[in-house]
Amino acid sequence: xxxxxxxxxxxxxxxxxxxxxxxxxxxxxxxxxxxxxxxxxxxxxxxxxxxxxxxxxxxxxxxxxxxxxxxxxxxxxxxxxxxxxxxxxxxxxxxxxxxxxxxxxxxxxxxxxxxxxxxxxxxxxxxxxxxxxxxxxxxxxxxxxxxxxxxxxxxxxxxxxxxxxxxxxxxxxxxxxxxxxxxxxxxxxxxxxxxxxxxxxxxxxxxxxxxxxxxxxxxxxx
Numbered sequence: 277x278x279x280x281x282x283x284x285x286x287x288x289x290x291x292x293x294x295x296x297x298x299x300x301x302x303x304x305x306x307x308x309x310x311x312x313x314x315x316x317x318x319x320x321x322x323x324x325x326x327x328x329x330x331x332x333x334x335x336x337x338x339x340x341x342x343x344x345x346x347x348x349x350x351x352x353x354x355x356x357x358x359x360x361x362x363x364x365x366x367x368x369x370x371x372x373x374x375x376x377x378x379x380x381x382x383x384x385x386x387x388x389x390x391x392x393x394x395x396x397x398x399x400x401x402x403x404x405x406x407x408x409x410x411x412x413x414x415x416x417x418x419x420x421x422x423x424x425x426x427x428x429x430x431x432x433x434x435x436x437x438x439x440x441x442x443x444x445x446x447x448x449x450x451x452x453x454x455x456x457x458x459x460x461x462x463x464x465x466x467x468x469x470x471x472x473x474x475x476x477x478x479x480x481x482x483x484x485x486x487x488x489x490x491x492x493x494x495x496x497x498x
Contacts, residue, residue: 291429304424307348308417315341328487330476335469342465349457405478409471416464
């Protein structure tokens with residue numbers, strides 16, 4: 277069997293075990309939310325450092341969050357590096373049971389229904405545009421969470437192969453976990469970086485004196 281086919285078999289088996297015994301999408305959701313917190317903290321620090329332009333600050337914050345995302349993925353792999361067990365017989369491969377994340381993590385998501393009753397005035401149009409941009413960004417996040425089971429399985433197998441756990445696949449793959457993780461997630465990250473730059477430009481064009489979304493909110497609803 278070609279090496280690519282052998283690897284695909286192992287990835288499929290690991291993914292199946294992750295789905296049956298763990299909560300890969302819950303884990304990814306936790307990673308994404310924590311990375312978002314890093315982005316928010318970065319934006320606050322940059323603002324305190326004197327970078328008032330949202331068009332500059334927000335993209336930097338997103339890139340910082342993406343770097344944190346890759347770091348948290350690496351931490352996940354480190355914690356679960358022993359989850360993949362291989363022997364001379366691939367049929368004995370198993371995945372250790374993963375801890376479930378609280379379902380309440382998803383309860384803190386943004387709700388578009390909160391603004392359903394608000395009429396869109398001309399002065400609030402930039403906020404509507406930003407809302408659309410944020411909706412696309414949420415879609416990018418949802419995509420990342422959706423692909424979590426196969427992505428985690430591939431990364432675990434990549435780490436196992438490069439670490440020599442799979443004797444039958446040793447030396448047959450040169451794809452590192454970082455390269456694969458970057459390749460599978462860089463497009464959503466790039467989309468979010470660009471969108472947040474546009475959002476910053478739109479807001480600051482409409483509200484020249486504003487240096488944060490909070491300031492815009494206060495000017496609209498105070």
